[in-house]
Amino acid sequence: MIPKGILDHYIGIVVDVCDIDKDELFSRCKREDIVDARHILIKLLSMTGAYPVMIAHSLNITTRAVTDVLSKFDNDIQSKKWMRTNYEIARKKLGIT
Secondary structure (H helix, E strand, O other), rough: OOOHHHHHHHHHHHHHOOOOOOOHHOOOOOOOOHHHHHHHHHHHHHHHOOHHHOOOOOHOHHHHHHHHHHHHHHHHHHHHHHHHHHHHHHHHOOOOO
C-alpha cells in the first residue's frame, strides 16, 4: 500500500491541476475530464516506483484496471491535449522529470 501522506499529496496535486473535486475523482463518474484525472493519478503514482497492485489497493480498484491504464497512457496523452497539459503541470509540481 502507498503511504497515506504520499497518496494524499498526489491526490491534492491532481485535483488542483485538473480542477475537479476529490469526491469526483473517486466516484464512478465516466465524464472524460474526471476519467483522465484518475488516469493521471495512476500514472504519477506508478512513477514513484509503486507496483500496480499497490496502486490498486490504495485506490480501491483492480490491478487489471491499473495495468490497463498504464498500458494505454502514452497513447492517451498523445491524442488528448487537455490530459497531456495537466499531466505535465502535475509532474512539474511534484518535481518528477
